[in-house]
Amino acid sequence: MTRIIMHGCNGKMGQVISKIVEEDNDASIVAGIDISDHIDNPYPVFTDINTLDVEGDVIIDFSTAKAVPSLIDYAKSRKIPVVLCTTGLNDEQINLVNEASKEIAILLSANMSLGVNLILNLVKKAAQTLTSANFDIEIIEKHHNQKIDAPSGTALAIADSINASLNNEYSYTYDRSKERVKRDSKEIGIHAVRGGTIVGEHSIIFAGKDEIVELNHSALSKDIFAVGAVNAAKFLSQKSEGMYDMQNVIEGN
Numbered sequence: 001m002t003r004i005i006m007h008g009c010n011g012k013m014g015q016v017i018s019k020i021v022e023e024d025n026d027a028s029i030v031a032g033i034d035i036s037d038h039i040d041n042p043y044p045v046f047t048d049i050n051t052l053d054v055e056g057d058v059i060i061d062f063s064t065a066k067a068v069p070s071l072i073d074y075a076k077s078r079k080i081p082v083v084l085c086t087t088g089l090n091d092e093q094i095n096l097v098n099e100a101s102k103e104i105a106i107l108l109s110a111n112m113s114l115g116v117n118l119i120l121n122l123v124k125k126a127a128q129t130l131t132s133a134n135f136d137i138e139i140i141e142k143h144h145n146q147k148i149d150a151p152s153g154t155a156l157a158i159a160d161s162i163n164a165s166l167n168n169e170y171s172y173t174y175d176r177s178k179e180r181v182k183r184d185s186k187e188i189g190i191h192a193v194r195g196g197t198i199v200g201e202h203s204i205i206f207a208g209k210d211e212i213v214e215l216n217h218s219a220l221s222k223d224i225f226a227v228g229a230v231n232a233a234k235f236l237s238q239k240s241e242g243m244y245d246m247q248n249v250i251e252g253n
């Protein structure tokens, strides 16, 4: 039985995970942490992580970037692995996470779905083949109107995966309204759309002379992220210090 501490338990993802874990015989949520305490949960909820006195095997985090430093401090002090799903972390927060992974197991992933993690691999091959024929690369992501970070963590992870396969020679362009210039061949355009209840859509467009190749992923519910997060928690609870991602969970290593 994996004992989960849910950080951000009263948010949208925290509540989807609470529902999924209720039906899982191999996992349970033993405590939650959230600054807003307006929901009745079947586990104790703490509004300040430093007052948490319940033992757990792993923390799942879906909260907000600002909350990550205190979460990491707590996890280090208790030697608890963290499945870190919050997006929009700045460089300083990412450095903190990388440093902490020398002491505890951390799985950092902007997208817990199987499909997006497959796409992170597929785009490498597509980028290598198509950019050698001068195709341009643009990424469009669409999310609900409650999302605070832009572009999405997933769009950035896809761009990073493409860039790594191209010797990191590409720069990212988020806004074309400021300059009247043609696009550079070595850039990846990244564009964010926000509206309604869109769960999460990502399109990677490779546009060449007279042909377009497009890879798309559509999340039809938040359950796909929750299932991935719970699988990752079971996986990570058995691991020692280090940095992990969903590829490790999918491949079981």
Ligand SMILES: NC(=O)C1=CN([C@@H]2O[C@H](COP(=O)(O)OP(=O)(O)OC[C@H]3O[C@@H](n4cnc5c(N)ncnc54)[C@H](OP(=O)(O)O)[C@@H]3O)[C@@H](O)[C@H]2O)C=CC1
Pocket: 007, 008, 009, 010, 011, 012, 013, 014, 033, 034, 035, 036, 061, 062, 063, 064, 065, 066, 067, 084, 085, 086, 087, 088, 109, 110, 111, 112, 113, 149, 225
């Ligand atoms: N990796 C992945 O697959 C996915 C990642 N995400 C990411 O997860 C994050 C959360 O998403 P979502 O659930 O939709 O967002 P929500 O805003 O619905 O939930 C976040 C929760 O965390 C709470 N919170 C804020 N500050 C703290 C704090 N200091 N300590 C503890 N809890 C805090 C919020 O409270 P309050 O509302 O009062 O601020 C809220 O209840 C986002 O960064 C999102 O991009 C989302 C889906 C999939």
Ligand SMILES: O=C(O)C1=N[C@H](C(=O)O)C[C@H](O)C1
Pocket: 087, 110, 111, 143, 147, 151, 152, 153, 154, 155, 199, 200, 201, 219
């Ligand atoms: O905020 C969301 O909802 C999501 N955020 C993640 C991101 O920023 O990539 C993943 C998913 O698309 C949903």
